[in-house]
Amino acid sequence: MEKNIAVIWGDCSSPEIVKQTLRVLDKVAEKYGHTFHYTAAAMGGEAIDKYGDPLPQHELDKCLAADSVLLGAVGGPKWEGLPGEQRPEKGLLRLRAGMGLYANNRPAKIWPQLAPASPLKPEIVAQGIDFIIVRELIGGVYFGQHQTHTLENGEKQAVDTMPYAEHEIERIGRIGFETARKRRKKLCCVDKANVLDTSRLWRIVMHRLQAEYSDVEYSEMFVDNCAMQIVKNPAQFDVIVTENMFGDILSDEASMITGSIGMIPSSSLGDGTRGLYEPIHGSAPDIAGKDIVNPTACILSAAMMLRYSFGMAEEADAIENAVSRVLDKGLRTADNMSDGCTCLGCTAMGDAILAEL
């Protein structure tokens, strides 16, 4: 197959992980007889520096013209003082919206080789951590109106609005049920229905969908309780579906309990097969240029791209298995080091994964 991949190299230490990822993709292409064409697209800090805009239309167009998009991570201290509209994150939010990527899939899965790195007790880890947070990505308070105005008494008031329409809930709810159906068939909808109208509308729509997915065990949980349960008993979860902001908070919490956020990929999809694939970690400005950042989450994001956007399950398996074998050999980057393991830099970790392919 021939595929066009838009590549957002990202900021700070991000280009280092993207570089290793493209080496891995090239190797896969060679081995399985595919051709991957890469087109660089600028977003985030890089785009601000070049164009004074975190995502100019021409760069978004490159992403829309591609079969899929690979992203490292954006942002860094250099751009932190900028006003809201010109910050790197704004480019990411506009990319998600511009590509119509409403379904963010964030796996929280423990690699058995890295289980000791979890901040949770071994007894809890031993029960298994393997769930997915399906986060709605282009609605809610992220994309509602934001405004700051002056009240009659002279003080300022800011107001953010959190809107959800039925069709926005239905399409992500469906992804939640479909994802659960392919796994252990358990879906938990997380919300704050005792306070929010949006949550109550979520429940109405979810109940409607539930009738279509009677093979899936469906439950509901308040977000505050979920934040507790992820720490107390993560094994209870299979698939969680939730709105944008709750998904942001809970998926970061969930990634942390795996103990290795440098290993966690993510996918964002819309109605078609074109997606955005990125590690869940940030651009790690403090270690930029040192060739010590962990490229694995980005490499695993590429594997997700092969699987979900290109239908290349075998190729995706090959990458994931290569990563697993590298861990089996005790090879680690600095973020995951533990006694008895060998510490590799970013390029060397890329080499090690390539060698297993």
Add this chain to the structure above:
Amino acid sequence: MEKNIAVIWGDCSSPEIVKQTLRVLDKVAEKYGHTFHYTAAAMGGEAIDKYGDPLPQHELDKCLAADSVLLGAVGGPKWEGLPGEQRPEKGLLRLRAGMGLYANNRPAKIWPQLAPASPLKPEIVAQGIDFIIVRELIGGVYFGQHQTHTLENGEKQAVDTMPYAEHEIERIGRIGFETARKRRKKLCCVDKANVLDTSRLWRIVMHRLQAEYSDVEYSEMFVDNCAMQIVKNPAQFDVIVTENMFGDILSDEASMITGSIGMIPSSSLGDGTRGLYEPIHGSAPDIAGKDIVNPTACILSAAMMLRYSFGMAEEADAIENAVSRVLDKGLRTADNMSDGCTCLGCTAMGDAILAEL
């Protein structure tokens, strides 16, 4: 001193813990020469059953007429099917707003005797868990407009709004700084300033306050990152100040890492000394009537009331020390049982704490 305490007995297993708490208060009164008058006020399920309203004005008035309010916990399956306005939680929200309680103080502190119950690894627990979340309690999305309407295309849309005005931020920000000043002098403001206008206004106001509290080390953190840090490295925190919804989620997560949510009290205060004191746990419907619920969080809430509303520091210390000695003796309720400890029911735990007073 003579004090009038409004007592909300609460639902399900709540009256059992309130009963033990009043025994403790009576003992303190006797020992230190105080007189406490109790007036029962109905809120939540009890008020729904009696008056068809989770907080009728006459019951709120009883709370407003008291020197302080002690609450068990409200809610239960019996009232879950009711429409939003008639649910027990609505009574709680109206009580908070009606009393002007904008500052919710939620300590996350590990009892050394219960440290093994934490879901976190011993290495992390050993670094210490002792921080307070100061949560804004009567603003933000909890009290903004909520509406559900039909769009032109016929589908429903729900919209929740999250408003914050400068004075609402300033008064809670001040509590954050004051609280930090009395402790290890570190304050972290948690928000989502890369997305929300309200968060950006929070930062502006906090920076203004910072100038007045130069002895306090001030920092800022995004809420998603905070959800990770609470699990990864809770020892870094002294005082966290945050808006209502984030505070709800993070304080529940924080309570869970202590491993003993049956031990965590909370206070909610406004401008005066009249406050609302309640355990952070719920009404535990599954164990109601069995005399096995843990009364400690409610008893410790009463201790907080003595300290913060009545200025009775010695009396508060006496209760807290009594609880600690009970734990030292290996006495536990079922929720905290571990090998080698003795399991007590609710009344017996009340007896044990009384015996230490």
